[in-house]
């Protein structure tokens with residue numbers, strides 16, 4: 733059996749009671765990593781942590797907190813102690829028209845989708861360097877490569893994080909600390925469900941019709957599953973992935989049309 737080489741390591745997976753974060757937590761636990769899981773709602777977080785504990789027998793600490801706040805991040809870091817693997821994630825910003833956005837709108841989006849990750853990276857990267865092992869994965873979005881007009885806040889904030897991490901990755905690679913991005917296309921999660929429902933309402937169509945349109949326009953003719961996303965995360969975090977850094981891997985069923 734393939735050994736990912738991270739059994740017993742500590743992985744912090746932010747925003748992981750559901751969706752893509754949960755997929756990453758589950759996959760990391762499946763290859764033996766102990767977890768610190770986080771989300772704001774204690775009940776769903778506790779249920780998610782229990783499922784992973786039962787399935788994989790690893791140690792799972794759960795920290796109900798808002799990861800976009802300094803207090804939330806401090807609680808997560810304290811629960812973890814030393815962090816070997818950091819998966820940054822948070823809820824995505826709302827869609828909208830840029831004419832309505834103020835400086836405060838942007839600060840909220842940057843706090844969630846750039847600065848929370850930056851602060852966590854700043855806290856864990858030097859101990860990772862000292863330990864000669866670290867894996868940092870940012871869950872961003874396909875919008876980093878191919879902008880989605882109504883998600884301008886996401887386009888901007890996530891591109892800023894990606895740019896910062898591109899430079900950071902080259903600074904820390906020599907210490908066996910890697911920094912990469914995972915860019916989801918459309919995955920079957922609560923977030924996509926709300927997008928489907930909002931689109932249906934806006935266009936006067938049924939949610940089932942909109943879902944079908946989303947599926948049919950993808951070369952794979954379906955949305956992604958969180959297990960598929962989690963597997964890529966585990967691969968990026970493997971002990972054997974030390975030469976994979978500064979990359980942004982799009983997982984979208986081939987939706988982004990390009991030769992490379």
Ligand code: NAP
Pocket residue numbers: 746747748749750751752753770771772773774776797798799800821822823824825871872873874916917918919920921922923924
């Ligand atoms: P999801 O299914 O709605 O799950 C979001 C998870 O994050 C939940 O566990 C939620 O729990 C937690 N969370 C949200 N805000 C948080 C906060 N401030 N602090 C701590 N935990 C928080 O969403 P998803 O689809 O997995 O999306 C994850 C990220 O990927 C989002 O940023 C999204 O925009 C991005 N993305 C998703 C897709 C897709 O197709 N699904 C595509 C592109 C980008 P609580 O609500 O209890 O906190």
